[in-house]
Amino acid sequence: MLTDLNNTDIKELSEIYDHENKDSFISLYLDMDSPDSKFVGRRKNICKSVLKGNKELSENFEKSIQMAEEYLNESDREKGQRGLAIFTSNIHDFLKVYQLGMPVENLLIVDTSPYIKPLARLVDEYESFGLVLLDSHRVKIYVVSSGKVGYQKKKAIDIINKHKKGGMSQARFQRLRKGAIDHFLKDILDDVEKLFLKKEVVRIIIAGSGNAKTMFNNILPPHIKSKVIDIIDMDFDEAQGRLISKAKEIALEDEKETSEQNMSRLTGEILKNGLAVHGLKDTMDAVKNGQVDLLFINKGYQIKGWICEKCQIVDSGVKDKCPYCGSKTSEIDVIEEIIEFAQRTGTTIEFVEDDLRLAKLGGVGGLLRFKT
């Protein structure tokens, strides 16, 4: 089954690391839209040659990559699968696989912990949305999460036949018909309310022909209405593929707009010296403190740095030994570490299309819940 990726999965991964600073975890991401059959072999040879001097890590690498390869040989591609993420470590007896309905780039990384940046980006980009397609007597309700249709429900009522019998007047028929439609819309609302709450739907799109969609939108309570991002004209019998891809476009566009609005909030707070931080060190400290409500990261951003997993200290630059405990450190991408701390402290992450304003602020920043 395709993985329904959510923040809980990533949080669990973010809590796993080698307490002795050893590069004992392999993270393998594979693009399955355009597979490169030689990719794993190529990266494997490079990593092996780098680890050669260290017997323990070489052995762990061999065995860990073998676990991943065995999985690859034995498993089939799922319907709709576009990517794969595998995390393994032989000495930690660890194997975790995610079959993704979203695209990823090929990556093989050896590090002191699972490399979660690509997964965190996917969660930000593919927030789940709900789609309600309706006319006066039929409805289809969809939840699209992790880039795939995760849930779908159909309902219909037979208004015309129910009220056609007998010689009733046109006015009486219209009244009954309107009552039946109102009842039908309330029934849909019940379903939508329960389902969208359960599936953590962030955005809602209403579609259909005629005015049932507007009538439905009008009866929504505020906490649901505020999530409606668009109401679109769509034939009820439109092919599902076209319908879903249109809805995905709208959701993605809205994600971008929200991201832009959030960036404006960040710059606004910084100008007022308000509830915001920016730059590597201040942002990292605030994230570790649990102060950050929304963390901003420029998408392509990487910063070379080091980590002592024992002390959980991270900094940019190069240091072979931890200045606090003297342990051998590990070379890392500081951005990846900020993401891991953010996941552990329940911080929402906003990946920003490479933004010059954010770049000038040090590539990272955050809106704060509180100041100390």
Ligand SMILES: [Zn+2]
């Ligand atoms: Zn240390």
